[in-house]
Amino acid sequence: MDLPEIAQTSDGPMALHSTPQLLRKLLLNLEAECRRAGIDVDSWLKPGIDESEVRLALSGAGLSCPDELVIWYGWHNGHTRPVPRTGGPPLPRLSMMSVEEAVDVYTEKLKSKPATLQQFPDFDIDHHWGAGSGWLRLDQNVHGVAIDCSLETVPPRVRFPNEDFQYETGGRFRAVSLCTYVTWQIYGLRQGGFKYNVTTATWDVDSGRLAPSQQAASFF
Numbered sequence: 001m002d003l004p005e006i007a008q009t010s011d012g013p014m015a016l017h018s019t020p021q022l023l024r025k026l027l028l029n030l031e032a033e034c035r036r037a038g039i040d041v042d043s044w045l046k047p048g049i050d051e052s053e054v055r056l057a058l059s060g061a062g063l064s065c066p067d068e069l070v071i072w073y074g075w076h077n078g079h080t081r082p083v084p085r086t087g088g089p090p091l092p093r094l095s096m097m098s099v100e101e102a103v104d105v106y107t108e109k110l111k112s113k114p115a116t117l118q119q120f121p122d123f124d125i126d127h128h129w130g131a132g133s134g135w136l137r138l139d140q141n142v143h144g145v146a147i148d149c150s151l152e153t154v155p156p157r158v159r160f161p162n163e164d165f166q167y168e169t170g171g172r173f174r175a176v177s178l179c180t181y182v183t184w185q186i187y188g189l190r191q192g193g194f195k196y197n198v199t200t201a202t203w204d205v206d207s208g209r210l211a212p213s214q215q216a217a218s219f220f
Helices: 020-036 051-061 066-074 099-119 178-191 212-217
Strands: 007-008 013-014 134-137 145-149 157-159 174-176 194-197 204-205
Touching: 013 212, 020 066, 020 178, 051 066, 051 099, 066 178, 066 204, 099 134, 157 178, 174 178, 178 194, 178 212
Parallel strands: 013 174
Antiparallel strands: 007 013, 134 145, 145 157, 157 174, 194 204
C-alpha cells in the first residue's frame, strides 16, 4: 500500500484525504507490517467490537464519537498479554487500551479533578499536558496518542500529551486524524524507525528514521 502524503494544517500535520475508509485500510496494513516485524498479532490484539458498542461507551462518558474511533475499535478493541507474559506492546510504542479501559481512565480523571483543583487551583495537569476534558487517551502510557471527542470536527484532532505541551507555541505534539498517526507508524516500521527486539520483546526506536513530519511534530 502506498502511504498518503502528509500536509501541514493549522491544527498540525494531516494525511491527505483522511477518512474512516482510509483509516481502515491503514490499520490493516499496520497489522501486516507488525506481523512481518515478528509480532504474534493474533495472541495480542483483541477482536474488534460493533459500532453501537463504541458509541454507547463514549456517550455514557459524555463524549462525542468520531467516526474514526468506530473504525479504530472495530479493528481491535485493545490488546492483552499472551501467556507467558513476554514484554510488549504489540504495536510500535502503543499500549492500546480497549474503549472500556479508555473511558474508565477518562471518567476517573474527571472524578478526581475537583479534589486536585481544590488543592492546586492553578494547575490542571490534563489540560496542561494537552489531554483535558473531551480528550480520550488511546494509550495506557501517559505519553501516548489522544483524540478529541469534544467537538464534531472531521477529521478529528489528535495529540501527543506530555509535560511540555503547555509551553509549545510552534505546533508540536499536534496532528489531525488517526490516519496521520497510523501512517507514521507504518512509515517507521518500513524505514527502520521502529524495530522489534526479539530478545527483549520490546520496540527499539531510531527517531532519525521516522517520517520527517512526525519528527517535526515531536509525535513519538
